[in-house]
Every structure is written in structure tokens, then in C-alpha cells.
Amino acid sequence: MQFATIFLIKTTDSMEVAVISGKGGTGKSSISAAFATLQPQVLLADCDVDAANLYILFNPTHEEKQIYIAGQTAVIDYEKCTHCGVCIDFCRFDAIHNEGGKVVISETSCDGCQLCSRICPLDAITMVDNDKSRMYSGTFRNGRMVYGRLAPGEENSGKLVNMVREKAKEVAKEHNLENIIIDGPPGIGCAVISSITGVNHVLIVTEPTISGLHDLKRTLEVVTKFNLKPWVVVNKYDINNEMTQQIESFCIGSGIDIAGKLPFDSSVVDAMVNCKSIVEWLPDSDFSKEIARIWNKITHS
Amino acid sequence: MINCEPIKIAVASGKGGTGKTLVSTSMFFALQQKHQIVTLVDCDAEEPNDMVFFSGEPEKTIDVTQRVPVIDDNKCTFCGKCHDYCSYKAIFILPPSKIIKVMEDLCHGCGACSVACEFGAITEKDVSLGEVRCFPVSMNSRIVEARMRVGVYSPVSVIKEAINEAGSNHVVLMDSPPGTSCPFIQTASRADYVILVTEPTPFGLSDLKQSVETLKSMGKPFGVIINRAGLGNEDVYKYLKNENIHLLMEIPFDREIAAIYSKGEILARQKPEYGEKLVSVYNAVCNYFFDQNN
Numbered sequence: 095m096q097f098a099t100i101f102l103i104k105t106t107d108s109m110e111v112a113v114i115s116g117k118g119g120t121g122k123s124s125i126s127a128a129f130a131t132l133q134p135q136v137l138l139a140d141c142d143v144d145a146a147n148l149y150i151l152f153n154p155t156h157e158e159k160q161i162y163i164a165g166q167t168a169v170i171d172y173e174k175c176t177h178c179g180v181c182i183d184f185c186r187f188d189a190i191h192n193e194g195g196k197v198v199i200s201e202t203s204c205d206g207c208q209l210c211s212r213i214c215p216l217d218a219i220t221m222v223d224n225d226k227s228r229m230y231s232g233t234f235r236n237g238r239m240v241y242g243r244l245a246p247g248e249e250n251s252g253k254l255v256n257m258v259r260e261k262a263k264e265v266a267k268e269h270n271l272e273n274i275i276i277d278g279p280p281g282i283g284c285a286v287i288s289s290i291t292g293v294n295h296v297l298i299v300t301e302p303t304i305s306g307l308h309d310l311k312r313t314l315e316v317v318t319k320f321n322l323k324p325w326v327v328v329n330k331y332d333i334n335n336e337m338t339q340q341i342e343s344f345c346i347g348s349g350i351d352i353a354g355k356l357p358f359d360s361s362v363v364d365a366m367v368n369c370k371s372i373v374e375w376l377p378d379s380d381f382s383k384e385i386a387r388i389w390n391k392i393t394h395s
Numbered sequence: 396m397i398n399c400e401p402i403k404i405a406v407a408s409g410k411g412g413t414g415k416t417l418v419s420t421s422m423f424f425a426l427q428q429k430h431q432i433v434t435l436v437d438c439d440a441e442e443p444n445d446m447v448f449f450s451g452e453p454e455k456t457i458d459v460t461q462r463v464p465v466i467d468d469n470k471c472t473f474c475g476k477c478h479d480y481c482s483y484k485a486i487f488i489l490p491p492s493k494i495i496k497v498m499e500d501l502c503h504g505c506g507a508c509s510v511a512c513e514f515g516a517i518t519e520k521d522v523s524l525g526e527v528r529c530f531p532v533s534m535n536s537r538i539v540e541a542r543m544r545v546g547v548y549s550p551v552s553v554i555k556e557a558i559n560e561a562g563s564n565h566v567v568l569m570d571s572p573p574g575t576s577c578p579f580i581q582t583a584s585r586a587d588y589v590i591l592v593t594e595p596t597p598f599g600l601s602d603l604k605q606s607v608e609t610l611k612s613m614g615k616p617f618g619v620i621i622n623r624a625g626l627g628n629e630d631v632y633k634y635l636k637n638e639n640i641h642l643l644m645e646i647p648f649d650r651e652i653a654a655i656y657s658k659g660e661i662l663a664r665q666k667p668e669y670g671e672k673l674v675s676v677y678n679a680v681c682n683y684f685f686d687q688n689n
Contacts, residue, residue, distance in 0.1 A: 248577070308444060309444070337658070367596065
């Protein structure tokens, strides 16, 4: 009996499943949404902070809102500035220019390194926080949801993603949610790396196009660099069966497991238009059944 | 009659996978067929795909580098000033144990540590961020591809270099990175006009709105192409109407188009009518832009 108690107390952290794709528009968010509604009560973390979409389907409450500081931007105090141009010489981001005798800092090019503010002989440059990005945490109809929204023009450094993931783990623990589903960003940059570091399972969504295969290869380069064993799902596989076969043989040849294949199905779009996941919209469809099979395959590996 | 004056047009979208590459490769193909001098810059440096649709070997490759510090342990006094100056936490220092280390992955190459060091202990070396490759496609056209190295913190430097390489004395199309963060801004800020490609779905509309707000705040002229028309719903059309945004073209949802794209074939080559339509869009954009500036 005592042993059993110990076992029960020893609850490990939640299981994290990250859904990513090198190429955008392969159906990553639709699949994440489907996973999030397959089972009772999950933690859904939208880490595609540059183009967060899942809140549209799930309309979560905003119980908590946190400001995310995405670095700083240099600002000139023209009361003090003599337009000497020393800062122009030191700036390596080509962010400071002399425009007709006036020294001007380009907000979009400034990297926030602070060097200009440190070397200005007149102390005319100060740094201001980029504080327009947000992280939200709340409930949705099938559990809890945490998501980030990066303000336009901010650097997607992965730090906001880290903040979303930390919060997700905290909330999942607090509410005893076993599964964390992470909807990751496209690409291969810092935000992707932050979305997959330390997760239990990674699913890469691809499509049967030459671009899809090309991007899949680059994404795998990132994933394997972090010693993660990825799964691949080919979405809309019947758009080009030949290409699907090519992707499958590439995966087999590289020792990567295919989690499943999903057909092109316009009801996935219908579901989205009706603010539902495909599993909520057509639970008995082949598509939804395949989603369930894929989930079981990944999580029972 | 085709416009021949120099212009830079970015093809962008908030949401990934809406058809930026489909539109930009086809517009490029159709323009070069009409003997226009044109360069296509693939600015999606994380996942550059334009060359999937064309073949050829690069005639020129530029290595894009960044400077990172090298600390000479013998000269370093472990004073910690470089660590204080670094805004990216890229210098790790443990003065009692006389350990100092540069985390190259975190370094942005700003040079602040070199300025900070009073003991001449910091020199710099170049590390590669990626490549810009130039592919001749025909006598009068070429593709300039920005390709970021895996694991680099930001694609922006490689994108900037690619746009610079393209030059500005002719027609330049830029296949933009997705989203509205830095890489998109760096591309859009260099454009005279931005074509936003979206799809008529809730996700497409949400991301379109964010792109529109961003371009408005930048003061950039823009118009919209709706791809996969027929899927989804009418909300995106209502939005364009209410906001008085120019709908440049619609590309219907069609499995045949999807199949053409999937094979790495160019839509404008397989279905020349789309090439003609994109040339019309190009002309409309040029007319609008040069009218506004005259």
C-alpha cells in the first residue's frame, strides 16, 4: 500500500508534444487543434508567437496577461544631441544615419545593443524597452491555454516562446494536466529551437510538394542537432501520391518514423470556419480517426 | 506595354503557406518571358524554396559573416566590463576561477565588448551566418537566394545582403519571409510596394490583418492576392471592402494548381493564363506606384 502511495505521489512533469513544420501552411495548427480536442483537458501552448492562430478556434479567456520585453531600442534626446555622428561610426547594424545634418536612429534596424548609448559623448542616447508583446494564459473549452503574441517588427528570439513554455508547464502542474501540446512556429530559427528543446515528442508536419520535402530536410537538421527523435506526418498526401512516396522513402532511408498520412479534406477548412477543430466538427471522419491513431502512435512510443 | 522603370515589389504574407512562392516564381517567370530585366530575391532565408522551381548552378556565392570576439586569456584581467557591456549575455565570466568564455551562438556582433575592453584582450574573427547565392536564369534574369545557416540567431543579415546584391537599377521581386517580425520588416522596408498573399480562411484573415496593420504603420502601399479562392468563407472579402484594400487578383482553389506546385513546376509555365494575369497585376502595381510618385 505504501509503495502504491509513493508511486502516486511521484507524478512526473507533464508530457510535452511539439508540432512543427519547416514550411508554413502545411496544417500544423489544424493538427495541434485536433490533438487538443481528442482527449479531456489538455494544456495547449501556441508558440507560433509571430502568427498565433489557435485563439481564433478556441477563444480562450485571458485570466492572466504578462508583458514580454523584446529587447530595447535606442532613442536620441535632441535637446542634448549635437549631431557629431560618433554613434554612426560605432553602430554595426547600419541603424543610425545622418539625414541632412540630423542624426536619426532607425527603429526597425536598431538591434538594441546599447553601444551607441554607452559611447555618446553627450549622454544623449537612452534605451527604451520594446514592450508591446504579450503572453496570455486562460481557459478554453478543453482545458487551459497559454499563448504569446509578438508585436510586429520584434525579434522572434525564442525568449517569448520560452516564457510561454515555462508558463504552460506551471499551469499544467497546477491543474494536473498530463499533456502539453505545443503548436510551434515555421522555419528553422531560434523560435523553433525554443519550441522543441526538452520536449518528449516532436511531430513534423510536411506536405507532398518539392518545397515540403526541401524544408523537411532542413527542419530535420535542426531537430536531430538537439538529439530529438522526430516523427513525420504527411498532410494532404493525396495531392501528389508520387511525392508522398518520395517523402516516405526519404524518411525510411534516414531512419525516421512516419506517424501517419492525412488526406486532403476540405472539411478541415469548414471546421476552421466554424471555429472548431476537425475532431470536434467531424469526430467520426476518417481524418479524425487517423489523427487519433497518430496521437497514440507518437505518445506510446 | 510593360513597365521597365526600376521598382522593388515584395510578395509577403502573415501566414505561411498561402502561396507567396507560387506568386513570386510565376510573376518572375512571366516577366522574364516578356524580356523584362528582372531579379527574384528569395528572402525566406530560413527555408528558401525559389530555386526548387528553377535549375542551375550559382554563378556567384557570397559568404555572409558576422564578427565575434576572441578573448586573449593572457591579456584579460577578468574585470568583467565586457560582460557588463554585452546586451546579449554572450560572455560568460567567473573571475575567481579566471574563466571567461564567448558564447558565439548568442553574440550579435555589435562590437560593444571590444569597445569595453581596456586591456587589448579582445580581437574579433568572422563567423558565417549563411550564404547569398546568385543563379542566372536567362539572359535578362536571375535569382538571388538568401540562405541562413542552421542554428543562427537571426536571418536578417543574410536577407539584407541578398537585397543589396540584387541592386536597384531594374525590376526586383522579393519573396518575403512569413510573419510580421524583423525578417519581414527588413524585406518590406526595402520594397516600393507589397503584394500580400492570403487565403479566405479565419487563420488567413487573422494573419492578413496583422500584416495590413504593420504595413500601414510603415506607410507602405500594398494590395492583396487571394489564393485558394472558393475555400473557406467570405470574411476576407468583406474585410478588404470595408478597409478599402485593393484586391489585385484571385487564384481559385484547384487541385490541378496544387499538383503543379507540388511537382516543383511553375504555374505560369504550365498555365500561361496565370502568367498573363500576374503581368497585369505587375502593371497595375507599377501604374499605381509611379502615379503616386509623380
